[in-house]
Amino acid sequence: xxxxxxxxxxxxxxxxxxxxxxxxxxxxxxxxxxxxxxxxxxxxxxxxxxxxxxxxxxxxxxxxxxxxxxxxxxxxxxxxxxxxxxxxxxxxxxxxxxxxxxxxxxxxxxxxxxxxxxxxxxxxxxxxxxxxxxxxxxxxxxxxxxxxxxxxxxxxxxxxxxxxxxxxxxxxxxxxxxxxxxxxxxxxxxxxxxxxxxxxxxxxxx
Amino acid sequence: xxxxxxxxxxxxxxxxxxxxxxxxxxxxxxxxxxxxxxxxxxxxxxxxxxxxxxxxxxxxxxxxxxxxxxxxxxxxxxxxxxxxxxxxxxxxxxxxxxxxxxxxxxxxxxxxxxxxxxxxxxxxxxxxxxxxxxxxxxxxxxxxxxxxxxxxxxxxxxxxxxxxxxxxxxxxxxxxxxxxxxxxxxxxxxxxxxxxxxxxxxxxxx
Numbered sequence: 001x002x003x004x005x006x007x008x009x010x011x012x013x014x015x016x017x018x019x020x021x022x023x024x025x026x027x028x029x030x031x032x033x034x035x036x037x038x039x040x041x042x043x044x045x046x047x048x049x050x051x052x053x054x055x056x057x058x059x060x061x062x063x064x065x066x067x068x069x070x071x072x073x074x075x076x077x078x079x080x081x082x083x084x085x086x087x088x089x090x091x092x093x094x095x096x097x098x099x100x101x102x103x104x105x106x107x108x109x110x111x112x113x114x115x116x117x118x119x120x121x122x123x124x125x126x127x128x129x130x131x132x133x134x135x136x137x138x139x140x141x142x143x144x145x146x147x148x149x150x151x152x153x154x155x156x157x158x159x160x161x162x163x164x165x166x167x168x169x170x171x172x173x174x175x176x177x178x179x180x181x182x183x184x185x186x187x188x189x190x191x192x193x194x195x196x197x198x199x200x201x202x203x204x205x206x
Numbered sequence: 207x208x209x210x211x212x213x214x215x216x217x218x219x220x221x222x223x224x225x226x227x228x229x230x231x232x233x234x235x236x237x238x239x240x241x242x243x244x245x246x247x248x249x250x251x252x253x254x255x256x257x258x259x260x261x262x263x264x265x266x267x268x269x270x271x272x273x274x275x276x277x278x279x280x281x282x283x284x285x286x287x288x289x290x291x292x293x294x295x296x297x298x299x300x301x302x303x304x305x306x307x308x309x310x311x312x313x314x315x316x317x318x319x320x321x322x323x324x325x326x327x328x329x330x331x332x333x334x335x336x337x338x339x340x341x342x343x344x345x346x347x348x349x350x351x352x353x354x355x356x357x358x359x360x361x362x363x364x365x366x367x368x369x370x371x372x373x374x375x376x377x378x379x380x381x382x383x384x385x386x387x388x389x390x391x392x393x394x395x396x397x398x399x400x401x402x403x404x405x406x407x408x409x410x411x412x
Contacts, residue, residue: 008274013259016252021240026396027228033298034227035256036263036272043260046222050253053219053238054246066242068214092239190232 010036062133064109064126065091074098074106081105083142087130087164088150089113089157097150100196105148108133113156114163122163131167140171149177216242268339270315270332271297280304280312287311291345292354293336293370295319295363303356306402311354314339319362320369328369337373346377355383 010032018028035043059065060072063085067073074080074094084105088094094107112125122128139145147168151157165175178196216238224234241249265271266278269291273279280286280300290311294300300313318331328334345351353374357363371381 009255009259009262010272010274013255016255019248020237020252022233022236029298029301030228031226032259033272033296036259036297040260042225043256046226047253047256049215049219049222050241050249050256053215053242054249056215057242066216066239068216090239091242092235095235 059109063094063107064111064129065094065107079104083139083145084148085130085134085139085146086148086150089152093150093152096191096193096196100193102196103148105146110151110160113151113154113160115156125160127164127167130164134168134171134173140173144174146174146176149175151177265315269300269313270317270335271300271313285310289345289348289351290354291336291340291352292356294356295358299356299358302397302399302402306399308402309354311352316357316366319357319360319366321362331366333370333373336370340374340377340379346379350380352380352382355381357383 013032013035014025014028017023017031018025020028023031035046056068057066058068060067060075061070062075063072065072065074069076081104084103086094086097086103086105086107087110088097088107089110089112091109094109097103097107108126108130110125110127110130112120114120114122114125134140134147147164149161149164151160161177165177168175219238219241220231220234223229223237224231226234229237241252262274263272264274266273266281267276268281269278271278271280275282287310290309291314292300292303292309292311293314293316294303295316295318297315300315303309303313314332314336316331316333316336318326320326320328320331340346340353353370355367355370357366367383371383374381
């Protein structure tokens with residue numbers, strides 16, 4: 001079942017599906033046959049959802065999570081706690097933290113962590129955008145202002161936490177990081193909401 | 207992360223992805239975020255492959271497998287062995303058997319098995335189309351004509367084998383079924399090609 005040259009529509013579909021993460025050639029073939037057997041309307045809805053999401057969704061101009069408007073829902077919300085910014089690696093981490101319902105502040109998505117080995121320095125992630133945001137909004141002058149570091153508990157995550165807390169400390173902002181109740185080497189995205197909620201409650205000052 | 211009302215493009219995409227077989231809400235969310243992060247071109251290629259496959263692919267007028275032409279590649283091929291018809295449940299089973307490279311005849315896809323419990327009788331599957339095909343092509347008059355039953359080793363599969371062999375026996379056609387080297391209760395689609403090849407070689411006359 002080697003598909004090197006996708007010449008027909010079915011093979012092309014299998015080929016495109018098998019390029020998704022966690023979907024091998026057998027799963028892709030199974031999915032493709034399922035889709036051929038499904039209602040045309042359902043398949044077109046999926047195809048349109050793909051294009052639609054890709055066309056409409058871009059990064060929030062303030063926190064860099066995914067949004068369809070200039071400011072994301074959370075940044076634009078009047079009820080969110082504007083004096084707390086939670087720093088995460090990925091937009092999906094915002095969603096994971098939101099699901100715990102233990103956090104009411106804003107976010108800032110770095111889109112990665114520092115990794116000298118992979119050549120990822122501060123310029124490659126949204127660190128300077130964070131500093132700029134904090135300075136422009138006079139964040140440190142706000143009452144009870146706090147930055148919560150919620151990066152994945154990996155070597156790169158911890159290094160990035162250290163880097164950001166060193167950058168922000170001189171500005172007189174309270175900096176905390178979520179409790180690493182998360183298993184080391186694990187991924188925030190896969191943690192259950194209970195664990196994420198606990199980690200958010202038990203955050204400790206750096 | 208409950209998604210009951212997909213109001214935005216991202217949630218709509220997660221919703222559509224989570225309706226695929228074997229993809230739960232977490233996998234769907236992960237896939238959606240992966241796709242938002244991927245090249246626009248790649249995502250559009252997948253969306254187009256979906257629509258294209260669904261629009262172009264239909265059933266072969268002779269064997270009822272998926273094809274983009276009137277007759278599928280196998281039915282139209284001059285090198286395939288026209289005096290052997292292999293009966294399978296699903297188009298994906300043709301692909302699985304092809305991958306074993308042990309079969310050079312034609313196919314007939316039933317699109318199901320007899321299942322009185324689920325109300326699936328001979329009219330709901332392509333049994334009468336098989337009889338019609340065999341009669342019209344004077345299949346029984348051909349030299350060494352043979353029908354190979356390659357249904358999944360399930361109760362329904364075996365009942366369907368029995369039903370078809372009873373229908374075809376009076377026509378004087380040799381009927382065999384693939385050896386059940388496949389584990390009982392398993393699925394042809396998931397078997398490795400070695401096992402499928404063995405089962406094809408060891409087919410026994412009914």
